[in-house]
Amino acid sequence: MNRQELYRRIPKVDRLLEDSRIRELIGRYGDELVSSCIREKLDGLREMIGKAVTGDELSNEETEITSIVSGIEKRVIEASEPGLKRVINATGTILHTNLGRAPIGKEFAARAAELMSGYTNIEYDLGKGTRGKRGGRCEELIRQLTGAEDALIVNNNAAAVLLILNGLCSGREVIVSRGELVEIGGHFRMPDVMEASGCRLCEVGTTNKTHLADYQRAVTPRTAAMMKVHTSNFRVIGFTDEVSPGELAELAHSKGLLMIEDLGSGRLIETEYNSLGDEPSVASCLENGADVICFSGDKLLGGPQAGIILGKTEIIEKLRSHPVMRALRPDKVTASLLEMTLLAYFDKDNALKTIPALRMAAASAEELTVKANELKTAIERQCEEAGRCDIEVSIEPVTDQIGGGALPETALEGAAVRIRLGRPAGEAEKQALLGCRIPVIPRFADHDIYLSVRTIDRDDFSMLAGMLAEVL
Secondary structure (H helix, E strand, O other), X not given: OXXXXXXXXXXXXXXXXXXXXXXHHHHHHOHHHHHHXXXXXXXXXXXXXXXXXXXXXXXXXXXXXXXXXXXXXXXXXXXXXXXXXXXXXXXXXEEOHHHXXXXXXXXXXXXXXHHHOOOOOOOEEOOOOEEOOOOHHHHHHHHHHHOOOEEEEEOOHHHHHHHHHHHHHOOOXXXXXXXXXXXXXHHEEHHHHHHHOOOEEEEEOOXXXXXXXXXXXXXXXXXXXXXXXXXXXXXXXXXXXXXXHHHHHHHHHHOOOEEEEEEEOOEOOOOOOXXXXXXXXXXXXXXXXXXXXXXXXXXXXXXXOOEEEEEOHHHHHHHHOOOOHHHHOOOHHHHHHHHHHHHHOOOHHHHHHHXXXXXXXXXXXXXXXXXXXXXXXXXXXXXXXXXXXXOXXXXXXXXXXXXXXXXXXXXXEEEEEEEEOOXXXXXXXXXXXXXXXXXXXXXXXXXXXXXXXXXXXXXXXXXXXXXXXXXX
16 A cells, blocks of 8 residues: 555544544543544654555554554553552662662651641741741751751752852862762762852862872862762772871861761661661761761662751851752652651661661561562462463572662672563563553563562562563
8 A cells, every 4th residue: 555545544633533432531531631642643653654665564454443543542541640650679779769769668658648638837836836947857856866066958969969069169169089079870970060059179189099188289269168979879999099088177177178078878877787888877977077968868868859968057057048948948748758767767676667778778688588488479379370380480599789879889688589481581571560550670680580579568479479470
C-alpha cells in the first residue's frame, strides 16, 4: 500500500469521537485528556508513515479504527496515572539516589500523612498564640543531638552550601583543595555551586596531595574562608596527603578567616554492625573547630531530603535572616518527617528499629540469609501454584552498598535470591518487572535476576513473589 493511501486511512478526530469506547473514556477521564491523547496518537501515525521507506513496512492494522482506539485507550490510562510511584528496590543499594535515597519509616510516614491532611502549626507558636519560627523544633533537636550552638534547616544540602557561601563569603575568595572539588549527582560540581553563590574559588594543592602550607600561601586580603569538602562519593588512595579539619580550622582562625565544612552525608551514630566505616560524625566535626558545617538529611541521617546547617549562633543568625533563605526553607512535609527522625535518635535502639536506612545498614549477612530464604520460599510457593516449573530459585551471597554518594569503599556482605529462567534474562525481563503494578528494580548478572533482600521490606515478599510468577 502506498504512503498516500496510508495517510488517507488515518481517521478524522470527529470520527474517533463518535466511537463508543472513546465516549466512555471521555466520561471517565474528561474531554481534554482524551482529545490530547487522540492528537498524540494520530500525530504518531503520521510520523511513522512519513519515516517508512515503503508503505509495505506498515500493516493495515496500524490504521484500523479498532487498533487506533486501543492505542488511545492505553495512552489515556497511562497519562491519568501519577508518574511518581512506589517501587521495590532489590538492588541492595540502601541510599539509591535514583530511587529517592533514604526511605521513611512507615510509622513516620503515617504520622506525616495525618498532619498533611489538615493544617499544622509549622509557623505558629502554640504556647504563645503568636507567629512562630519555621523549623524551630527540628533546629532545637539537632542542637541537642550534636552540641551545636545553633542550627538551620533548608531544603537540601546543595542549598545549604549555596546559602553559606552566598551569605558569608559573597564577592570574596574561598580556599579549597583541588582534591575536594567533587562532582555530585546530576553533574552538579562544587566549583559551579561556588560560582553561583558569588564567591571566587581559590584552588590549592594537587589532586592527591594538599599541605597546610598550600592554604597558608593562598591567603590574601580578599580571602573570606577556608573550606573542607568531605569526599564522600570517592576515595583517592596511594601517594596522598590532606590537611585535617582541625588543622585547617586552626589555620583559618589564626588568619581571622572562617572554616566551613561540607560533610555531605552526615553521621549521628554508629551502628552495631560496622557499616558506616570511617565516615566522620557530625559531633566530631564541630569539636574540630569548624565555624559552620552542613550535611544532607536523606543520606546517613535516614530522614527526608533536607540540608542541615550547624554552627556558631552569630553565623547561623546571619544566614537565617538572609533574603535567599525564604526560597530555601523546608515545607511542612520535610519539617514533620525530619522532626520524627531526629526524635528517634535520642534512643539508639529505637533509631535502629524505626529508621529504615540505619536498620538496613546494620543487618548482618546471617540475618540477610534468613531473610533471603523467606523470600525464596515465597517465590517457590507462588511459582508452584502458577504451574511455573521453569523458574529455578537459589540463595547467593552478594555485596551491597550504602550508596547516595556515601562510603564508596564500604562493602556490605549481603544475600540475594537468584532467579534463573529457561532463557537468558535481559531487556524483556527488565521491562516486564518495571511494568508490574509495583515496579521491581533488581540486579542483572550472568543472565540471571538477583533480588538483594537488604533493601526489600518483608511485608512485600508475598506480593513480590506473586508478581514474579506472573510476569517472568
